[in-house]
Amino acid sequence: KAGVTQTPRYLIKTRGQQVTLSCSPISGHRSVSWYQQTPGQGLQFLFEYFSETQRNKGNFPGRFSGRQFSNSRSEMNVSTLELGDSALYLCASSYGGVLNTEAFFGQGTRLTVV
Amino acid sequence: SQQGEEDPQALSIQEGENATMNCSYKTSINNLQWYRQNSGRGLVHLILIRSNEREKHSGRLRVTLDTSKKSSSLLITASRAADTASYFCVEAGGTSYGKLTFGQGTILTVHP
Numbered sequence: 001k002a003g004v005t006q007t008p009r010y011l012i013k014t015r016g017q018q019v020t021l022s023c024s025p026i027s028g029h030r031s032v033s034w035y036q037q038t039p040g041q042g043l044q045f046l047f048e049y050f051s052e053t054q055r056n057k058g059n060f061p062g063r064f065s066g067r068q069f070s071n072s073r074s075e076m077n078v079s080t081l082e083l084g085d086s087a088l089y090l091c092a093s094s095y096g097g098v099l100n101t102e103a104f105f106g107q108g109t110r111l112t113v114v
Numbered sequence: 115s116q117q118g119e120e121d122p123q124a125l126s127i128q129e130g131e132n133a134t135m136n137c138s139y140k141t142s143i144n145n146l147q148w149y150r151q152n153s154g155r156g157l158v159h160l161i162l163i164r165s166n167e168r169e170k171h172s173g174r175l176r177v178t179l180d181t182s183k184k185s186s187s188l189l190i191t192a193s194r195a196a197d198t199a200s201y202f203c204v205e206a207g208g209t210s211y212g213k214l215t216f217g218q219g220t221i222l223t224v225h226p
Binding site: 031032033035042043044045048049050055056058090092094097098099100101102103104105106107108 | 144145147149156157158159162202206207211212213214215216217218219
């Protein structure tokens with residue numbers, strides 16, 4: 001069974017640009033959530049999608065958005081990039097959400113904003 | 115912040131010794147999960163303990179949960195150098211659905 005796949009693995013962007021990250025969950029998993037990891041703030045929840053609907057959102061500005069497709073694949077977009085957006089972005093998939101089961105994480109996308 | 119706290123923040127032991135990590139959490143949980151993160155394998159789920167369970171075992175791992183004190187502990191027995199990683203206590207509760215609330219983690223170093 002293939003794991004969670006995130007692309008690309010590394011990205012370098014310039015301030016003001018926008019970026020789109022992709023996540024393919026484990027087959028059969030319908031919940032996809034996104035996290036930002038930085039040395040200062042640790043792992044912070046961004047949002048969660050289930051069957052193409054956003055069910056939960058963390059405390060991030062509107063520049064951070066996401067969506068989920070009918071095949072459960074998800075993308076997150078960050079517009080007007082700031083230096084502080086440099087982080088490891090992790091995607092996690094679970095069957096129905098983590099209230100009852102564990103989450104499986106991808107290897108992450110390392111975003112550097114210069 | 116709803117993040118819990120892990121104790122200690124860093125732990126250094128010799129191979130073969132046991133390692134105990136504690137965490138306190140703040141919300142009313144459905145379950146508590148422990149994850150491990152290292153550079154090689156990324157963030158990996160270790161064990162899930164439900165709010166109505168008090169203790170759970172998985173291989174060399176033992177997790178306890180005390181909901182009255184909102185605390186949990188992870189014991190790794192007979193540690194190995196490969197156990198070197200950051201360990202996170204993670205809350206899943208309420209209507210969190212896909213939201214996991216991570217603590218700051220415990221950095222475990224196991225010396226060969």
